[in-house]
Amino acid sequence: MKRTYLGEFEEIVLLTVAVLDGQAYGVVLMHEIIEQTGRSVRLNQVHSALQRLEEKGMVRSEMGEPTNERGGRRKRLFSVTAYGHRTLQEIQEVRVSFWSRLNPLKLTMPI
Numbered sequence: 001m002k003r004t005y006l007g008e009f010e011e012i013v014l015l016t017v018a019v020l021d022g023q024a025y026g027v028v029l030m031h032e033i034i035e036q037t038g039r040s041v042r043l044n045q046v047h048s049a050l051q052r053l054e055e056k057g058m059v060r061s062e063m064g065e066p067t068n069e070r071g072g073r074r075k076r077l078f079s080v081t082a083y084g085h086r087t088l089q090e091i092q093e094v095r096v097s098f099w100s101r102l103n104p105l106k107l108t109m110p111i
Helices: 008-020 026-037 043-055 082-101 104-108
Strands: 059-063 076-080
Touching: 008 026, 008 043, 008 076, 008 082, 026 043, 043 059, 076 082
Parallel strands: none
Antiparallel strands: 059 076
């Protein structure tokens, strides 16, 4: 299968979907990303990234059961596919390889 590359935000969204393990939907993803990264994130950005990840085959979605707190509306729940997990693993391996080769002194040197 051809390797698909992710942008930084797509990677964060995919990682967050994996961490939430079957309980991932737009609003909770947005809040988790804000909490973990400290960056400003809008719901439409999360939905756009989820749509791109679903088109790439890295996540899948299904409609959850209606909930009272949402006025009987259903949530679209996202989960990571096997391809998404492989992609995350490949990304991690590349990053670990680079970090392991980096001289720790260079990280503390002023620019």
